[in-house]
Amino acid sequence: MSAVRLGSLARGRAAALGPLGRSAPAVLAVAGALVVTTLVMLVVGVDPSDAYPALIRGAVADGNLEYTIGAFVPTLGMALAFAIPLRTGEFNLGGDGQMALGGVAAAALALRVPLPPGVAVALPLVVAALTGAVVAGISAPLHTRFGIPAIVTTLLVSTPAVALSSYLVRFPLAEPRTGIAETPLLPDAAHLPAIGASGYVTIGLPLILLLTAGWIYVDRRTVAGYEIRATGANREFARYGGVRVDRLAVVTMAGGGAFAGLVGGLIVLGPPFRFVDGALTAPGYTFTAIAAVLLATGRPIAVPFTVALMTILQVGGEGMERDAGVPSQLTQVIQGLVIVIVAALATTRVLRERRARRAQEIDVGEANA
Amino acid sequence: MPTGGDSEAPAAELVGITKRFGPVVANDGIDLAIRRGEIHGVVGENGAGKSTLMSILYGLRRPDSGHVLRNGTRVRLRSPAEAIGHGLGMVHQRFRLFPDLTVAENIVIGAEPTRRGVVDLAAAGREIERLGEVFGLYVDPASRAGRLPVGVRQRVEILKALYREAEVLILDEPTAVLTPGEAARLFDVLKTVTRTGTSVVLVTHKLSEVLTATDRVTVLRRGRVTGRFVTAETTADELVIAMIGRSLGPPRRPAAPDGEPDGTPAGRPYALEVDGLTVLDRDGVPRLSDVSFGVRPGEIVGIAGVAGSGQRELIDTVTGLRPPGSATSGGVLLSGRPVRRGREPAIAYVPEDRHGRATAATMSLAENLVMGDHRTPALRGRAGLSAAAVRERARTLVERFAIRAASVGDPISALSGGNAQKAVLARELSRGTPVIVVEEPTQGVDVGAQEQIHGLLSEARAAGQAVLLQSSELSELRALADRILVMFEGRVVAELAGDEATEERLGAAMTGATATPGQAAPAAETESSATAREQGPADAKGTTR
Amino acid sequence: ACGGDSTGPAAASASTKSIILITPNPVGTDSFLQLGVKGAQETAKEIGASFKLYESKDPTSIAQNVDAAVRAKPTVIVGISFSFDDVFTTVPKQHPGQSFLEIDSCPKAQAPNLTCVSFKEHEAAYLAGVEAGLLSKSGKLGVVAALDSPFIHRWIDPFFAGAASVNPKATGTPLFVGGSNPFSDPARAKSQAQTLIGRGVDVIEAAASGGNQGVFEAAAAAGAKAFGVDVDQCPQSPGNVIDNVIKHVDVAEAAAIKDIAAGKAGGVKVYGLAEDGVGVNALDTDLTSSKCAVAASPDVIAKVKQVRDDIVAGKITVADPLAG
Amino acid sequence: MNILELTFVASVLTATTPVVLAALGGLLCSVSGVFNMALEGQMLWGAFTAVSFSHLTGSAWWGVAGGVAATALYSAVLSVLAVTFRADPVVIAVGMNLLALGLTAFLMRQILGVGGTYTSPDLHGLPTLAGMGLDHVPVIGPVLGSQSPLVPAAFVLVAATAWWLRRTRSGLRLRGIGQHPEAAESLGLKVGAYRHGAVLAAGALCGLAGAQLALGNVTLFSEGMSAGRGWVAVVAVMLGGVRPLRVLSACLLFGVAEALGFRLQGAGLPQQLADAAPYVITLLALILAGAAGRRRRTPLETA
Numbered sequence A: 001m002s003a004v005r006l007g008s009l010a011r012g013r014a015a016a017l018g019p020l021g022r023s024a025p026a027v028l029a030v031a032g033a034l035v036v037t038t039l040v041m042l043v044v045g046v047d048p049s050d051a052y053p054a055l056i057r058g059a060v061a062d063g064n065l066e067y068t069i070g071a072f073v074p075t076l077g078m079a080l081a082f083a084i085p086l087r088t089g090e091f092n093l094g095g096d097g098q099m100a101l102g103g104v105a106a107a108a109l110a111l112r113v114p115l116p117p118g119v120a121v122a123l124p125l126v127v128a129a130l131t132g133a134v135v136a137g138i139s140a141p142l143h144t145r146f147g148i149p150a151i152v153t154t155l156l157v158s159t160p161a162v163a164l165s166s167y168l169v170r171f172p173l174a175e176p177r178t179g180i181a182e183t184p185l186l187p188d189a190a191h192l193p194a195i196g197a198s199g200y201v202t203i204g205l206p207l208i209l210l211l212t213a214g215w216i217y218v219d220r221r222t223v224a225g226y227e228i229r230a231t232g233a234n235r236e237f238a239r240y241g242g243v244r245v246d247r248l249a250v251v252t253m254a255g256g257g258a259f260a261g262l263v264g265g266l267i268v269l270g271p272p273f274r275f276v277d278g279a280l281t282a283p284g285y286t287f288t289a290i291a292a293v294l295l296a297t298g299r300p301i302a303v304p305f306t307v308a309l310m311t312i313l314q315v316g317g318e319g320m321e322r323d324a325g326v327p328s329q330l331t332q333v334i335q336g337l338v339i340v341i342v343a344a345l346a347t348t349r350v351l352r353e354r355r356a357r358r359a360q361e362i363d364v365g366e367a368n369a
Numbered sequence B: 001m002p003t004g005g006d007s008e009a010p011a012a013e014l015v016g017i018t019k020r021f022g023p024v025v026a027n028d029g030i031d032l033a034i035r036r037g038e039i040h041g042v043v044g045e046n047g048a049g050k051s052t053l054m055s056i057l058y059g060l061r062r063p064d065s066g067h068v069l070r071n072g073t074r075v076r077l078r079s080p081a082e083a084i085g086h087g088l089g090m091v092h093q094r095f096r097l098f099p100d101l102t103v104a105e106n107i108v109i110g111a112e113p114t115r116r117g118v119v120d121l122a123a124a125g126r127e128i129e130r131l132g133e134v135f136g137l138y139v140d141p142a143s144r145a146g147r148l149p150v151g152v153r154q155r156v157e158i159l160k161a162l163y164r165e166a167e168v169l170i171l172d173e174p175t176a177v178l179t180p181g182e183a184a185r186l187f188d189v190l191k192t193v194t195r196t197g198t199s200v201v202l203v204t205h206k207l208s209e210v211l212t213a214t215d216r217v218t219v220l221r222r223g224r225v226t227g228r229f230v231t232a233e234t235t236a237d238e239l240v241i242a243m244i245g246r247s248l249g250p251p252r253r254p255a256a257p258d259g260e261p262d263g264t265p266a267g268r269p270y271a272l273e274v275d276g277l278t279v280l281d282r283d284g285v286p287r288l289s290d291v292s293f294g295v296r297p298g299e300i301v302g303i304a305g306v307a308g309s310g311q312r313e314l315i316d317t318v319t320g321l322r323p324p325g326s327a328t329s330g331g332v333l334l335s336g337r338p339v340r341r342g343r344e345p346a347i348a349y350v351p352e353d354r355h356g357r358a359t360a361a362t363m364s365l366a367e368n369l370v371m372g373d374h375r376t377p378a379l380r381g382r383a384g385l386s387a388a389a390v391r392e393r394a395r396t397l398v399e400r401f402a403i404r405a406a407s408v409g410d411p412i413s414a415l416s417g418g419n420a421q422k423a424v425l426a427r428e429l430s431r432g433t434p435v436i437v438v439e440e441p442t443q444g445v446d447v448g449a450q451e452q453i454h455g456l457l458s459e460a461r462a463a464g465q466a467v468l469l470q471s472s473e474l475s476e477l478r479a480l481a482d483r484i485l486v487m488f489e490g491r492v493v494a495e496l497a498g499d500e501a502t503e504e505r506l507g508a509a510m511t512g513a514t515a516t517p518g519q520a521a522p523a524a525e526t527e528s529s530a531t532a533r534e535q536g537p538a539d540a541k542g543t544t545r
Numbered sequence C: 001a002c003g004g005d006s007t008g009p010a011a012a013s014a015s016t017k018s019i020i021l022i023t024p025n026p027v028g029t030d031s032f033l034q035l036g037v038k039g040a041q042e043t044a045k046e047i048g049a050s051f052k053l054y055e056s057k058d059p060t061s062i063a064q065n066v067d068a069a070v071r072a073k074p075t076v077i078v079g080i081s082f083s084f085d086d087v088f089t090t091v092p093k094q095h096p097g098q099s100f101l102e103i104d105s106c107p108k109a110q111a112p113n114l115t116c117v118s119f120k121e122h123e124a125a126y127l128a129g130v131e132a133g134l135l136s137k138s139g140k141l142g143v144v145a146a147l148d149s150p151f152i153h154r155w156i157d158p159f160f161a162g163a164a165s166v167n168p169k170a171t172g173t174p175l176f177v178g179g180s181n182p183f184s185d186p187a188r189a190k191s192q193a194q195t196l197i198g199r200g201v202d203v204i205e206a207a208a209s210g211g212n213q214g215v216f217e218a219a220a221a222a223g224a225k226a227f228g229v230d231v232d233q234c235p236q237s238p239g240n241v242i243d244n245v246i247k248h249v250d251v252a253e254a255a256a257i258k259d260i261a262a263g264k265a266g267g268v269k270v271y272g273l274a275e276d277g278v279g280v281n282a283l284d285t286d287l288t289s290s291k292c293a294v295a296a297s298p299d300v301i302a303k304v305k306q307v308r309d310d311i312v313a314g315k316i317t318v319a320d321p322l323a324g
Numbered sequence D: 001m002n003i004l005e006l007t008f009v010a011s012v013l014t015a016t017t018p019v020v021l022a023a024l025g026g027l028l029c030s031v032s033g034v035f036n037m038a039l040e041g042q043m044l045w046g047a048f049t050a051v052s053f054s055h056l057t058g059s060a061w062w063g064v065a066g067g068v069a070a071t072a073l074y075s076a077v078l079s080v081l082a083v084t085f086r087a088d089p090v091v092i093a094v095g096m097n098l099l100a101l102g103l104t105a106f107l108m109r110q111i112l113g114v115g116g117t118y119t120s121p122d123l124h125g126l127p128t129l130a131g132m133g134l135d136h137v138p139v140i141g142p143v144l145g146s147q148s149p150l151v152p153a154a155f156v157l158v159a160a161t162a163w164w165l166r167r168t169r170s171g172l173r174l175r176g177i178g179q180h181p182e183a184a185e186s187l188g189l190k191v192g193a194y195r196h197g198a199v200l201a202a203g204a205l206c207g208l209a210g211a212q213l214a215l216g217n218v219t220l221f222s223e224g225m226s227a228g229r230g231w232v233a234v235v236a237v238m239l240g241g242v243r244p245l246r247v248l249s250a251c252l253l254f255g256v257a258e259a260l261g262f263r264l265q266g267a268g269l270p271q272q273l274a275d276a277a278p279y280v281i282t283l284l285a286l287i288l289a290g291a292a293g294r295r296r297r298t299p300l301e302t303a
């Protein structure tokens, strides 16, 4: 099975950890992407001097910032869903299913069980996270007990999970007399408290930022983080060091799934305050997030920034469509190009090696030679 | 055979080779001539530049300056392909076999005989057999490389080079992972090979091998040649001085633990006790049968035995690392209590597999140095694992154990083999556990470091720690161990006191001669049991004949 | 005719008129959305207004696009489909000076500055069913639809009901494309159609959006017949498509936009057979020039016209699956 | 009923052929040691270019040729960046899949002049085997009659690839390179060149997959019409590893499960659950295989 190779892939990636602040290649990458994108625009007759301001406006100005934040929150959550298991070398490609079932669970609870204020928001979120954790968690024993790599099982479980959520909102949880498969509007008490006027910036933002900070802290500064990184770097080494790697695999897989489930809950409890079939998966948070995490080349601290970059591209891209008349297909072209180019420059091994060589200068141990 | 240039010229000659890695000068103006038909030893400390020099000779790396002559003619070696074309062949220390390909495929790949576009494995098989006959290297062309015991794998590696008509064969630390029997047969093969005019370059850390197997020796130190010797006219001491700039102290038995009136720890209770231990593998085949022994504080107990005699299972069970899924009976007691499954924290353990188990290549030296101890309160910061404390501990260990490293923040893969090994020892010995289990502590490690490591083990013994030492170096066992247990087919078949354990007695016990008289020759034994270990008896097919 | 004429639409119409159309999804293969875009575009040209299309990708981007449209202060903001129900419940109330138009649905609480246009596509589907019931030899009908969602049942249930009204023994089987791109998977749609044909179905209604052509191909290869939806799809597979369940989105849209531009906003305009907002090609006068197979069966056409009249007259009531 | 079973087989073959072709490409990459997750985008690109070339030349076979060539060219992005520059192949693939989606939709309007779905009576699809005179052969006639020649060709290609990998010089070298690139390099094999070859060949196969999808299964192009088939191919490669016949079995298992799900829909199974069926069945098969293989597994230990 190709597990062997995939494993080394993960190891290589989880390996590329390093201290902060080596952002030069990232900057270079973005610059390179800009150049190529500009060329594409010129070729198809879009004026870059209209398009770029429109992109920025579409992402951060004119009241669009709230929508960018609205997309940043789930993307960051999904990034963690992928990044946490990745630290132990496991690929979670099943974010969609974990998110969708988490969302359905949150919606079902909010609709069916009357809850006091406060609890009406918190409990569905907790249940959403737990649901996501369970959906993702099954992949760990499937790997450790049956030898099926998580990259396969997460992908295989995802589609049925999405289908199940779709079935649930189509039948048992459906809003009657409406065209789409969607749940009824959730009760007011279950609406995420908004920050600001629009309703799109909710307490989801501080929540996810806090959790991200928590993850970065755990990863860098705690025993658990150390054990997770060691497992990703060399599973047998970790086992040798007394790390219970199988349990850790369950924990990190479920931890990732919890974030995906939480994202589902946050989306459903946010506007339009219901589970709309397909609405969670349509924006493609899962794969945007994966690209963002991989761009961060295994540096947790960089993840929020790469997620922000991807979100700005995505949301700003729509602004570009609206204001600069860039056709929507071209937006996709540009996003694809940016990902390819940024990846080419930022994750290139050749470049990384050169960087590593430069870092190798200090001479501490020579004294005892 | 192609012969360019005049026949008096060396088969291969490296002239003024310099190679830098950033600030490190790995090779500094090295000259080295290899004569036709000789075995030329290359020795030196860890990091002296041996592997780098060999990789230049084999076209894997290009020198910053200097060049290579073949039969007196300057050749360009920009890739292994070109080196192969010039009759060079290399056996790397870490074998480079394709695990899922057959032996025949492994040997011919890149130079396949074909018939109408199809790889002619029959022809390949015939050629492999012929080579086997000429050089005494027998392997089954149809078996899968990934399932072969190490000794056989190495023969495949050599066959790979010979098949390509290599006239200069480079071997980088070929015996580091071989048992003494396997090593002896390797040298027989090399002797045979040189008889056809092929030259051999042998990189090794084992002086005994240098003295018995080579014709001439070149010593490297810090990237320079510090000595050239004709083997017959030199001594181990001379070589060591060239290597490390001083001679080794006299070999000494470790001192008795302090404060032990009669000089033996015999009266103390066992720190580690193995009692009637039997282990079955998943197929229900016994890997250990009724093994019992004990190790007292301040005692070093050695484990000898050919590979696959149960050492792996024994040590994995003692340390708690044996993966679940196999049945055991009997027990392992640690000061009277059973060991914990998963990993027993009160036993320090230096594994044989430095890359696969003992270190995580991509993690920093500092992070590698705390593994296993990472839960101790001493490393706790205000909340969580204190990075400063981790670094601090690493610096202390680097200093105390004289580990040569650029920075404790660098990945451990940047350390030379010997220094990585010292790092592992430093980590485990510094934990102050009552019991230490050590496997192959000096494998691939230079003589200076060997001496140091032996010193460390003796110190541990003197400090009252109980040491279980598994090694395939009989001299190491004899020098260090108070008692030596010999394992054969999952049983302890002999127990010898350190001073009564001669190579002969050990060797005889290792082949099961004492347990089952009339066993076959050591050679056959080594292989069949090693084979059994790696592929399980169910699908053990003949890999040798 | 709502408050704030002097600031909003009127001000805009004084200078230049403009229309912003927002779709719930990328237009892509969706013939319904394509027609909606075409209608708005042509109306804009007709009344001399500028036209902009905002394609949304998900509920959040719908809201964002509506916000952006509100900032642009056009003559009218058009939203297509029920996906706008939530946003158009709140936003028009916050911007009373702005005119909104929702096509194909209407929120329960309708603001006065929101105009709604909706269709009784089930009436047209019923007519298609009548044709299918009359033309099927086996009496076995099928529908290949994109997804099993309530809205899509508006094309399925009345279709079978129409067939049953003329052939009590007619049976109907719906199959759904599903998968990861249900609205644009012609290969899967074709395969579903073949499955139906394998079971003896000889008339299939294609409600699979971008997959419809796959259904037509399957029908053509097996000598079965098909129905298209939304637009005239007969030319795509001449002779194999009997007729189409048509929704004159463009016509209804044009009328509504013109009304709004003229200051007549608000209310719900329902387009059914009576209003000529939905229909089948068989009702067209220039049917002979179309490539629809039904043209060869004058008796069927006559029956369809009669049923149409009965529906318009209220003699026949077509059940709306969404009303149940 | 016999006929019913034969049409079932036929529908499985039709549905599976594009997946098989793409998976075969993925397999080549996997054998060479490159993880190719861009099959979805490449198949879509292949479908689009095949239709465009068919549209422009008026010949289905030129369409196929054009699709194959253009997709091989497209896959050069992956080959250059991931093999030469060793960039992360997964991120590159995420970008390439997105790029293909946008680029096909954009160029469709430029080249074919429409958005959404392009179909025209003038667009030439691949001939059927029946049309080529094979309809009277028993079994083959009923099962394959309505299929394009690429359907049997795909299965022949799998067998040929299996043979090629096993028996030929280049096949052996490719296998070696994937297993242990350093070892291959130290034997003088050109690791990069073989990997480039594998990735480009995968592109060509995805082009063929796209051509079969758009000119064989149907005769049209529709935005996003690869509809997840490339992902199924990726999963099949993950399951089958480097073994062509296992990859083929994975594709067929999936295809049969999917066709069964279709049929169960007719029997009242909700569409959403029918959608899940192939994934659930594949997963169960894997678990059973895993449970059975657990005892036999030997650790793959490299020298």
Ligand SMILES: Nc1ncnc2c1ncn2[C@@H]1O[C@H](COP(=O)(O)OP(=O)(O)OP(=O)(O)O)[C@@H](O)[C@H]1O
Residues within 6 Å of the ligand: B021, B022, B024, B025, B026, B044, B045, B046, B047, B048, B049, B050, B051, B052, B053, B414, B415, B416, B417, B418, B444, B446
């Ligand atoms: N790729 C590399 N990058 C940086 N430094 C290197 C590299 N390869 C070798 N070195 C350094 O060059 C020096 C010589 O290394 P080399 O591997 O040749 O030593 P060696 O004599 O083979 O050691 P050992 O006995 O441990 O095998 C060491 O200091 C090593 O750290």
Ligand SMILES: Nc1ncnc2c1ncn2[C@@H]1O[C@H](COP(=O)(O)OP(=O)(O)OP(=O)(O)O)[C@@H](O)[C@H]1O
Residues within 6 Å of the ligand: B047, B051, B093, B094, B172, B354, B413, B414, B415, B416, B417, B418, B420, B444
């Ligand atoms: N990227 C690198 N950076 C720094 N040093 C390196 C690097 N790669 C290799 N080296 C050095 O070169 C050596 C590699 O040579 P070789 O393959 O002979 O391993 P080795 O030193 O013999 O290790 P071992 O004996 O443990 O297998 C390493 O030990 C290390 O010192």
Ligand SMILES: [Mg+2]
Residues within 6 Å of the ligand: B050, B051, B052, B172
């Ligand atoms: Mg070396």
Ligand SMILES: [Mg+2]
Residues within 6 Å of the ligand: B173, B417, B418, B444
């Ligand atoms: Mg070494």
